[in-house]
Amino acid sequence: MLDAKIPEGKLQDKWNNYKAKCNIVNPANKKKLDIIVVGAGLAGSSAAATFGELGYNVKVFFFQDSARRAHSVAAQGGVNAAKNYQYDGDNVYRMFYDTIKGGDFRSREANTYRLAECSASLIDQAVAQGVPFGREYGGYLSNRSFGGVQVKRTFYARGQTGQQLLLGAYSAMMRQVNTGKVKLYNRHEMLDVVIIDGKARGIIARNLATGEIERHAAHTVVLATGGYGKIYFLSTLAMGCNGSAAWRSHKKGAYMAGVSWVQIHPTCLPQSGDHQSKLTLMSESLRNDGRIWVPKQKGDDRHPNDIPPEERDYYLERRYPSFGNLAPRDIASRAAKERIDAGHGVGANKNAVYLDFRTAINEYGENVIRERYGNLFRMYEKITGINAYKEPMKISPAAHFTMGGLWVDYELMTSVPGLFALGECNFSDHGANRLGANSLLQACVDGYFIAPLTVGNYLSGEIKTGKISADHPEFEKTEKEARELLDKLVNIKGNKTSDHYHRTLGRILWDKVGLERSKESLEAAIKEIRELREDFWQNLMVPGTKEEINSELEKAGRVADYLELAELMAFDALNRDESCGAHFRSEYQTDEGEAMRNDDDFAYVSSWEFDPKGEEPILHKEVLEFETVTPTVRSYK
Amino acid sequence: MKVTLKVWRQKDAQSKGAFETYPMDNVNEDSSFLEMLDMLNESLTVQGKMPVEFDSDCREGICGQCGMVINGRANGHLEGTTTCQLHMRSFKDGETIYIEPFRASAFPVIRDLKVDRESLDRIIIAGGFISSHTGSAPEANSIPIGHATAESAFDSAACIGCGSCVATCKNSSASLFTAAKITHLAKLPQGQVEARKRALNMVKQMDIEGFGACTNTEACEVECPQNISVMNIARMNWEFHKAIL
CATH class of the missing domain: 3.10.20.30 (Beta-grasp domain)
Known part of the structure; x- marks a missing residue:
């Protein structure tokens, strides 16, 4: 049975009750305890910095060349916090409610409330580190609006909020490297987690610069490895983002939950051809001032500036008058897809919609818009060659964030004792759809404020364990398996690249497990994924050896995992005969094309166990109990 | 094509x-x-x-x-x-x-084209931070910072640590990189407490790593993807000289 270990008490008292009663480790004993952190984005760096400050011995592993580069760096628009600096009616409860409603009532109340509750402290923390948030002329912090809410609670550092928060966490972690409490392993990839007597006790890692395979032992392993949205090949994620640490942990017993809940972000640059390696995100903050429209007439080939206002369909304003252009991401993406599929798409491939700043430029002047979004307009021009002050941007939905991930309890521990998952790699706070500017928040709150206490609670039971030895037979066995997998990939010597398989898989998922799914499309996807996987293990080409730097081998390992994870995504979506958040089953919609949720049968988290022998994964249901809110039909009209 | x-x-x-x-x-x-x-x-x-x-x-x-x-x-x-x-x-x-x-x-x-830039990380490890541990922060709005100061600190903080400044400099100097961090933190009230120690330690580490000295060719500013200004280097020199006096 899955036990989320939700603390006793009223919703607003749960975290305080937990903090009051959890076990802690005294300073002399912390020195004897070792923690491995995998991933050095916001969640990993903030956790590692805080573990180091507390006095634990920390090793941090990440594939990038520096800890300052993880993809948290690319988050643009902002981070939410219930500071109520605008006195516009914001408070912790409202933020909690917006988040749980935004997630279409498919997340745990207690986790979501805690996220909102800890949000204000994060802003304090970041300011103390020197994060240069935007400020008013009086010197106080400034806020902007984001999708799915009606207050201004988003703090921002121009269009580079993720970068500045990450540099804050990175610098805090570097301070601990200076004191010797944190040791960094850059250009390292986790190949597997080592489990001894049912507990996570270390990892097998590959040094990507040399090819060496290494064993690292610790009392606990904390994964902060981000999301797997790159599984769609074309996504807003970085080239190296991957799901391998999560997937390999899943194969060692950690359950995965809500796996098919992938956020498709509405404002990305459209696909222009087969050469593309990724799709670039344009911050949601642009929807504060940009208006989204398509021509009313199908296939209208006129230049956008030549189409008069009455011949434009501002479809978000039309369909969702109270939220308009700031409708949540899942809704904005589906509405775009609906217009594109109906023949109103624009651009060379008819796969985009317009994001138009003309109204805002007329109202505030070009300079104000430049100060607010200058870097985004510059980025747009670099990629497309188009000046968006003069004509509308063309945008299109793209895979962005995975709400699903490793199942964790209230303490952020997976179903494997001693194995924790923080940030995007867990499933916990966002339900079936994440609100904008809540992702940076979750990564930071998990890392700075939650894991230091909950991991401490776990480690309080490890004081007498003594050093974990990497000579244990389980290390030997797991290392052997990891080596065998690499050998297998290198020795196929076929004629197709990892990118070929990744691209093909991405197309299957986009078409059949994307913005819209159906029983029929999902069953077809499972069949096609299995065939593709078969082909991969017959015809893959990885040049060179495993004993050297080999980026093709890195890619091959990740794609091998994607080919398995993709199937679980399809099973997850197939199981859920309802539409909720990012999961839109075409069979379950209203006459107006809105999602039809089914709380009677599906108010649970689908948590999946890997079955090495079976054809299909094993489902465990964590029933969602709503004690404080009443799930309602989610309306932004 | x-x-x-x-x-x-x-x-x-x-x-x-x-x-x-x-x-x-x-x-x-x-x-x-x-x-x-x-x-x-x-x-x-x-x-x-x-x-x-x-x-x-x-x-x-x-x-x-x-x-x-x-x-x-x-x-x-x-x-x-x-x-x-x-x-x-x-x-x-x-x-x-x-x-x-x-x-x-x-x-x-x-x-091939992959290089090891850990030397830049080691410059940050030497002092590119404000020593505030988790939990110790005061209420964010208790430290008012003027709009212009915050924006100018941001201009320095925008450095992406790519090393283009080093690659383009005839002396292979990491001055622009180091200066951007020293300046970002020195401009903010939170960072001033440790400004002296930070400037000394980071400059020292830059020398230990084998980066060359700055001879004011300003090539770094030209190639910087984030348009970080060489005025940061002037500020670094000022912070450094204040520190050794």
Whole structure:
């Protein structure tokens, strides 16, 4: 049975009750305890910095060349916090409610409330580190609006909020490297987690610069490895983002939950051809001032500036008058897809919609818009060659964030004792759809404020364990398996690249497990994924050896995992005969094309166990109990 | 479009490197420079040959992981641009393009175009932080910071740590990188408590790593993808001299 270990008490008292009663480790004993952190984005760096400050011995592993580069760096628009600096009616409860409603009532109340509750402290923390948030002329912090809410609670550092928060966490972690409490392993990839007597006790890692395979032992392993949205090949994620640490942990017993809940972000640059390696995100903050429209007439080939206002369909304003252009991401993406599929798409491939700043430029002047979004307009021009002050941007939905991930309890521990998952790699706070500017928040709150206490609670039971030895037979066995997998990939010597398989898989998922799914499309996807996987293990080409730097081998390992994870995504979506958040089953919609949720049968988290022998994964249901809110039909009209 | 690539291939830091020639047909001019290299690598891989190793991650110009010298200039000929933001439409059909790694003794080559920039991390480890541990922060609005001060601190904080400044400097100096962090933190009230120690430790580490000294050629500012100003270096020198007095 899955036990989320939700603390006793009223919703607003749960975290305080937990903090009051959890076990802690005294300073002399912390020195004897070792923690491995995998991933050095916001969640990993903030956790590692805080573990180091507390006095634990920390090793941090990440594939990038520096800890300052993880993809948290690319988050643009902002981070939410219930500071109520605008006195516009914001408070912790409202933020909690917006988040749980935004997630279409498919997340745990207690986790979501805690996220909102800890949000204000994060802003304090970041300011103390020197994060240069935007400020008013009086010197106080400034806020902007984001999708799915009606207050201004988003703090921002121009269009580079993720970068500045990450540099804050990175610098805090570097301070601990200076004191010797944190040791960094850059250009390292986790190949597997080592489990001894049912507990996570270390990892097998590959040094990507040399090819060496290494064993690292610790009392606990904390994964902060981000999301797997790159599984769609074309996504807003970085080239190296991957799901391998999560997937390999899943194969060692950690359950995965809500796996098919992938956020498709509405404002990305459209696909222009087969050469593309990724799709670039344009911050949601642009929807504060940009208006989204398509021509009313199908296939209208006129230049956008030549189409008069009455011949434009501002479809978000039309369909969702109270939220308009700031409708949540899942809704904005589906509405775009609906217009594109109906023949109103624009651009060379008819796969985009317009994001138009003309109204805002007329109202505030070009300079104000430049100060607010200058870097985004510059980025747009670099990629497309188009000046968006003069004509509308063309945008299109793209895979962005995975709400699903490793199942964790209230303490952020997976179903494997001693194995924790923080940030995007867990499933916990966002339900079936994440609100904008809540992702940076979750990564930071998990890392700075939650894991230091909950991991401490776990480690309080490890004081007498003594050093974990990497000579244990389980290390030997797991290392052997990891080596065998690499050998297998290198020795196929076929004629197709990892990118070929990744691209093909991405197309299957986009078409059949994307913005819209159906029983029929999902069953077809499972069949096609299995065939593709078969082909991969017959015809893959990885040049060179495993004993050297080999980026093709890195890619091959990740794609091998994607080919398995993709199937679980399809099973997850197939199981859920309802539409909720990012999961839109075409069979379950209203006459107006809105999602039809089914709380009677599906108010649970689908948590999946890997079955090495079976054809299909094993489902465990964590029933969602709503004690404080009443799930309602989610309306932004 | 067609281009001819002359790519620096080098097995490791100890080996001697050399240019290899790769003719590229059917390059989509809307593709990015790195997507064009992906295309090269895919064709090498299918033939069982080792692809060209290069670093890149976000491909949005913000992570700072990519970076190579293109036709003699760090990140190519466009200003304020990382390598990943360079697009093929800014090259001429039929052009020959020379691609080399960032060259500096503090950036040893790992393979081909991949270099080791851990030296920059070690400069941050020496003091590029404010010592505030989790839980110790006061209420955020208790420290008012003027709009202009915050914006100017941001201009320095925007550094992406790519090392283009080092690669373009004839002295391989990391002054712009180091100065940007010293200045970012010195401009903010929170950072002033440790400003003296920070300037001394970071400058010292920069020397230990083998980066050269700054001789004010200002080439770094020209090649910086984030347009970080050399005025940061003036501020670093000021902070450093205040500290040694």
